Amino acid sequence: MNKNLLIELFVEELPPKALKKLGEAFSAVLVDSLKAQGLVGEGAQATAIATPRRLGLHLTNVAPKAADRAVQQKLMPVAVALTAEGQATPALLKKLASIGADASVLPQLKRLPDGKAEALFLDQLVPGATLAEGLQKALDESLAKLPIPKVMTYQLKDGWTDVKFVRPAHGIVALHGAELVAVSALGLQSGRTTRGHRFEASAPELTIESADSYAAQMREQGAVIAGFAERRAEIARQLQAAAAKEGLKPIEDEALLDEVTALVERPNVLTCQFEPEFLAVPQECLILTMKANQKYFPLLDAAGKLTHKFLVVSAISPADASAVIEGNERVVRPRLADAKFFFDQDRKKTLADRVPGLAKVVYHGKLGTQGERVERVRAIARAIAGLLGGGALTEQADQAALLAKSDLLTDMVGEFPELQGIMGGYYARHDGLSEAVALAVEDHYKPRFAGDELPRNEVGLVVALADKLETLVGLFGIGQLPTGDKDPFALRRHALGLVRMLSERAPTLALDALIEAAVPAFGALIQNPAGPLADFVFDRLSGSLREQGYSAQEVDAVLALRPQRLADVAARLTAVRAFAALPEAAALAAANKRIGNILKKSEEPVQAQINEALLVEPGEQHLAAALTNAKPIADGLFHNGEYAASLRELAVLKAPVDAFFDGVMVNAEDPALRANRLGLLKTLHEAMNRVAELARLAS
Template sequence: MSQQNLLVELFVEELPPKALKKLGDAFSSTLFETLKLQDLSAENSVVTSFATPRRLAAHITAIAAQAKDKQISQKLMPVSVGLDANGNATPALIKRLNGMGLDETAVSQLTKQMDGKNEALFLEVTQKGAVLNDGLQKAIEEAIQKLPIPKVMTYQLADGWSSVNFVRPAHGLIALHGSNIVATSVLGLTASNQTQGHRFEAKSANVVIKNADSYAEQLKTEGAVIASFAERRAEIVRQLTAAAAKEGLKPIDDDALLDEVTALVERPNVLLGQFEEVYLEVPQECLILTMKANQKYFPLLDSNNKLTNKFLIVSNICPADPSAVIGGNERVVRPRLADAKFFFDQDRKKTLESRISSLEKVVYHNKLGSQGQRTERVRAIAKAIGQQLGGDDLAAKASLAAQLAKTDLITDMVGEFPELQGIMGRYYAQHEDLDDEVAYAIEDHYKPRFAGDELPRNQVGICVALADKLETLVGMFSIGEKPTGDKDPFALRRHALGLIRLLIEKDLTLDLDNLIIKSIMQFEKSLDWKAGFNTKTSLDKLLLEMMHIKAKSYLEIKYQSELATLASDLITFVFDRLSNYLKDQGCNSVEIESIFALYPMHLSSIQIRISAVANFAKLPEAPALAAANKRVGNILKKVEGEVNAEVNADLLQEPAEKALNDALIKVKPIADSAFERGDYTVSLQSLAALKVPVDDFFDNVMVNAEDAALKANRLGLLATLHQTMNRVADLSKLAG
């Protein structure tokens, strides 16, 4: 069958810019995949996507006018059902053939093939290859149906009666196979070879596309349109860089803005604008945000990344005299900047401290109280963390920063630009000459906001950031707002990951369970919970319960109170996030599991533990020790009651048990000492000396002796061995 290149274009009214790239990629890829499934494409076929504000298009190479016929083998029924004892067709087979438009003569064309354990009748059928007209019709309909449309609109067709649903009204359809129009129709449109170019700069109203391969070039030369999203984006980058370089400046680096602007223009033309320097008194984050968000401009920075009073405009027209375009954009941006300056000036007339009382009027959550109540909880948690990390001075600064951290939420600037929360708080704190550590903590307490975001700059910020995330996690879990599936409306997974990164990457000497318990108790003090919790649980009682849970296993204990259950649920949730975090760092899942079996609450030690386990696993003694450890654990699990890790040397009888005890006396102090100083690698590697005595013990000693005292002593010896081997990780997880 003859092959030619294919072009499909859907010409529409202006598409949503933030979705354009995704729409273009989805349209072309679905077209290609649907044609491929119908065998209309070749193995070397290549698809090229085009997307502009007013069109979605795809160019696909090597598309056949008709797919090749192919032989298919269709199973009809078991031989025992289709043929009688004489080999003649049964009524069931004849009925089946008639239903397929065949008569009894087709029986001779049937073949017998094994189908599992039984023989079945198969009909060899030649399936006609798909015709491009039909195949492309199906592909276009599929591509439209599967578009990731943000919001569908309904509009009326030209006949005045019919209506269709699509992202924007469609006005043209091109379907060219080489230079031939493929007869297809969709959204009330019939395929042709005509499209429209740029609204104002095209050479003629309509562009007649000669063939599939001339599309991009004709649109560029006749229609003044760069059809390729990637090419248009690259052209904008080139012009931005060149225009900025002329001024000795550089444009801000913002991929999202660049994609959005690329989706707004068909023929980019970068122009230079400027505004009065008086507006530079406003924090540059405010000016940059208003220029980006409201006007889609690219602010220009100097070599020190400081904002200048110049910006770049990406225009969709190229007039001989651009002064009117530049002047118009400068007139538009001034009121925006004036608003920002007004907000900034007005906000500084009130101190952050004077705004604290207003937080009581802002509802945080109807089950968790106001922002004022939340602030007090965060403040108490931050103060406790500060006390632990740096004593009275850090505790005082953390308390103050936490108290002021949310006050900028009720400023005019943050009311207009919510993205500036924290940032404006820092500026206003500096305006009041507050301690710089406190000021930066106000900005940084939201960090990390997203994966890969930087962490707080100082210890005060770390304290408040930890407190803010802990308060959010405890609060939302306490009222049942846990993430489910892909739904996480309060971004609790992100908060947990932020908590993990702070504890690990800042190497904090804080235990996760203690942090969660202290946070829970702040809620108990500030709220009458409506989630059915027994708020009479004392801190001491909760700590005792958590110690008991920790001594057993967070996954196996039967909890005594709702608060202990809450704490355990949160710990399990954080460890689930931690597992993903470690896997992203390239850690081995088996090694992670061996560490997590112990639930070490000092998270900053976990990566060191994993490294130590990885080194231990390389030892020749490791497999035998891991297997022995698993065996010991199984023996101890079967014992009723607790087994104390104590050995009475006078009760040791067999040479092998005496040798194991002697080895433990030598090895245990070394392993324990290394563990206490955090040298987990040495702690684990010292266990290699136990391989021979452990093997001998299991070869020559009967643990379950008839003498109760002897049995208890041997169990005590195994408990001591188990305790010595499993301080860094549960080594049994390494056993095959």
């Protein structure tokens, strides 16, 4: 009879940042292995168990034994298995013995085709695995495949045997319904006893009655919420409830929520506070120190401004929580005092005064110091600002680029590198610089990651483009390209940031022109990487567009033309999708492919020119006339950015194109006629492939 299965591995405190992944991997491999062995019934539900001191799985509808399976086993070729008289050879008898059979099965063997020859096959009924056998195999696989960040070596109680695992393990529970399943791992034998909360369990050990009683027993007797997802949801609920009592909201941080879930077995959210005078420090500093160092949840008001209250997820639930609250308030105070000290000290020196110090900070062995890098970013920023109009923009971009890296030398950024740029903005305002420059200093790293916001003003956009271009051009120029999954300088992320800024905020800037504008800043330090770098950027763009839902055909058709204004790409893709839906699309795509092949095979260069006097066949006359009528209209629509309308206008050419190929011999014997027909096709090809390379849409 199918019953529910429980397996729990009890261990010492697991690394919190890895717990979620460990729990998911442990349960997933168990489930997959048990299913592969035929031990799991239809519609089975799996619940992963992961707390600071346990990994496990609750799985419904598990069979005590897998069904027997009929299998047909290939033995060996007939020529090897049987003598000329049809008797079994020693090789066949040895093979049978190896699979637990003997000569008595010879009448059951089947001769079946096997390629060009025949082979002998034996039909067997293979007994299904018992749950104990299957679970042992699944457990061994799961432990072998765990993504352990760092392995520990420890000794068993015998004092001699070494075991390697993420943390020392002390017990295994394995129950099928109420029945014990005998398995072993890490030097331990399975039983039905485990331990609950380190301080609040009702007894030192808990005896689990059945797989289905586990969750309730752990909660009621063990003071543990065993399921990671359930415990996470409970923490989120308590955070919202505690914040609502104060009329505030907790900061949203999924990674912090995961980490805190991995630190407690039964959460108890408490409200604490610190002295309001610390709020004079930029809230990013206070929030970061509370989250990173203490795992606290700062509370924000309705406007998103930090308040002097915060939430703690405690691992204990005493009747009087005042001591816990006071302890957390006492611990956070020196952290906030350090942040205030750093902020006060940093403001004693201006950003401009820190610039010379960047000459002592190494950026890259082949590309010099941060000071030299700043000068390159300034030069590139001035060039980009010139492309956008120059004037005041050039002056502000130059000033922001000069100061953007200065906060790397501040105490605050030294303590919290995540605040680089952000603190520069605060210090720029303190130094009396314009808001445009302060925002640019703050935003010049943006976008820092996928989905991050872009720079908020034009000065910030220019400096952010210059900063990313300096990194990309410099590292490509010295051959420091990403390889496989290794990308130590985050060049893929820089390229995607460049793509986003050009696509969403800089419609007039051309990619090749930007790269060429950046190269002179390096002088003789690098080789010009324009070609490989452009390929890299378009490759990143291609991947991004496919992730957004565009088909490979659509993306390839548009990017084959290497459109330099990336802001046009979305409109071109929309146009291609609309064109592909037209009844004429398939025939025109195929015709474009055919035309492209014809032009490639031409032995002489083909000019997109038509001599009407040489149009002698009706098919070429009609095509030339239709093209003459449609092309000016399509070109006008293309220049106005109306790409879909431009392609729609050219769809009328289907009938004359079909008629041309049906009635006209392109490779005429007369060289003049042949050249003119090729010129007609070249003119048609150029007209139809301005938005995208339509041949890529041909199936």
